[in-house]
Amino acid sequence: MPFPIHRPRRLRRTELLRSMVRETELSANDFIYPLFVCPGKRVKKEIRSMPGVFQMSVDEIVKECREVARLGIPAIILFGIPEEKDDVGSHATIENGVVQQAIRAIKKAKINLTVITDVCLCEYTNHGHCGVIEAGDVANDPTLEILAREALSHAQAGADIVAPSDMMDGRVKRIREILDDNGFSNVPILSYAAKYCSGFYGPFREAAESAPKFGDRRSYQMDPANRHEALKEVFADIEEGADMVMVKPALAYLDIIREVRNAVHVPVAAYNVSGEYSMVKAAVRNGWLDEHRVVLELLTSIKRAGADLILTYFAKDAARWLAKK
Ligand code: PBG
Numbered sequence: 001m002p003f004p005i006h007r008p009r010r011l012r013r014t015e016l017l018r019s020m021v022r023e024t025e026l027s028a029n030d031f032i033y034p035l036f037v038c039p040g041k042r043v044k045k046e047i048r049s050m051p052g053v054f055q056m057s058v059d060e061i062v063k064e065c066r067e068v069a070r071l072g073i074p075a076i077i078l079f080g081i082p083e084e085k086d087d088v089g090s091h092a093t094i095e096n097g098v099v100q101q102a103i104r105a106i107k108k109a110k111i112n113l114t115v116i117t118d119v120c121l122c123e124y125t126n127h128g129h130c131g132v133i134e135a136g137d138v139a140n141d142p143t144l145e146i147l148a149r150e151a152l153s154h155a156q157a158g159a160d161i162v163a164p165s166d167m168m169d170g171r172v173k174r175i176r177e178i179l180d181d182n183g184f185s186n187v188p189i190l191s192y193a194a195k196y197c198s199g200f201y202g203p204f205r206e207a208a209e210s211a212p213k214f215g216d217r218r219s220y221q222m223d224p225a226n227r228h229e230a231l232k233e234v235f236a237d238i239e240e241g242a243d244m245v246m247v248k249p250a251l252a253y254l255d256i257i258r259e260v261r262n263a264v265h266v267p268v269a270a271y272n273v274s275g276e277y278s279m280v281k282a283a284v285r286n287g288w289l290d291e292h293r294v295v296l297e298l299l300t301s302i303k304r305a306g307a308d309l310i311l312t313y314f315a316k317d318a319a320r321w322l323a324k325k
Contacts, residue, residue, distance in 0.1 A: 028073050028322055028323070029073075029074055030307075030308070032076065032077050033312070034312075035076050035102075037056060037078055037099055039081070039082070043056060044057075044060045047206055048206065050204075050206075050207055050281070052317075058101050058102050059105075062109050065109070065111045068315070071316055072319055073113075075114035075160075076106075076114075079118050080098040082098055088121075092121055093149040095156070095157075103117065103157040103159050116160065116163050118165050119165065119166070121147070123208045123210045131168055131220070138219060148174045148177070148178040149178070152178050156182075156184075161188045161189070161190050162175065162179075162187060162188075162189055166192075167220040168220065172236075175189055190246060191237040191245055192271070193260075194233050197216065197218050197221035197223065199275065201249075202274065202278075203278045204273065230259065235263075245260065246311075247268065248270070249276060250270040250310070251272065251276050251301070254301060257302065257305040257306045262306070269308065270305070270311070272314070280295060295317065296321060
């Protein structure tokens with residue numbers, strides 16, 4: 001309808017009015033908070049490129065989880081920095097691995113949190129790739145067995161959800177099989193379905209000590225230029241048994257989040273990754289951006305794009321800000 005009859009500003013006049021017609025509402029309940037578990041006791045070591053994010057030993061992780069739950073955040077995702085790395089990532093699958101210990105400790109403390117685990121080998125291999133190396137490349141099928149055993153060991157330790165992030169073909173199917181065969185048919189799989197080969201993972205690799213020692217991840221993670229392929233990956237994972245799918249990173253891929261949300265009938269998660277966090281932190285430290293404002297704006301944009309769940313290092317701060325609103 002033409003001006004002057006149509007005046008969109010009428011509905012923007014007061015905060016109360018704006019809140020009545022607001023289409024997207026962010027809530028602490030949308031967040032999943034990533035945590036990095038390392039060996040030792042009373043270790044809490046800040047990651048240089050990610051101010052406010054720490055590698056923590058199991059005892060510190062338990063303390064942190066209490067705080068996360070108190071803030072109304074329903075879930076965490078655990079990444080492990082193992083005692084030792086080798087060429088096949090043996091420490092990913094052991095009963096007493098750091099992640100397995102952390103899961104047991106959180107469960108023992110009876111903290112009301114959904115414990116998700118990242119299932120991948122890059123933190124556990126000495127070469128830093130997400131699978132085993134054969135003839136200079138990451139070998140798909142032999143990697144599946146190790147990933148499956150890793151997922152099983154997480155489930156045995158008490159993980160509520162397992163989340164494979166390796167981007168090997170067929171891993172969701174293999175993980176579903178091994179979980180079902182061992183009495184864990186109730187443990188859901190959140191697959192990193194459309195995971196792009198992104199420069200925005202840089203700070204994470206410092207946090208998880210997982211940068212590849214040679215080459216890059218382009219032979220298994222997706223080309224940032226591709227859109228159809230994201231849907232192909234998502235459909236394949238759902239067919240293989242994924243209960244939820246993820247798009248990663250989030251901010252440079254809001255179009256993909258929207259497409260996936262429109263195309264599937266399972267919950268869609270988006271990972272607001274390390275580089276997206278560090279960028280904001282750096283600008284804020286320089287006094288160039290208002291952190292509170294831009295963080296809530298960015299997280300709202302991810303939700304508006306269609307994400308039902310948001311993995312974000314901003315979860316705790318955002319939950320505090322939302323509670324005060
Ligand atoms: C792989 C994994 C990565 C991230 C989550 N899982 C890194 C990678 O693929 O190199 C990145 C998360 C982030 O950047 O915050 N296990």
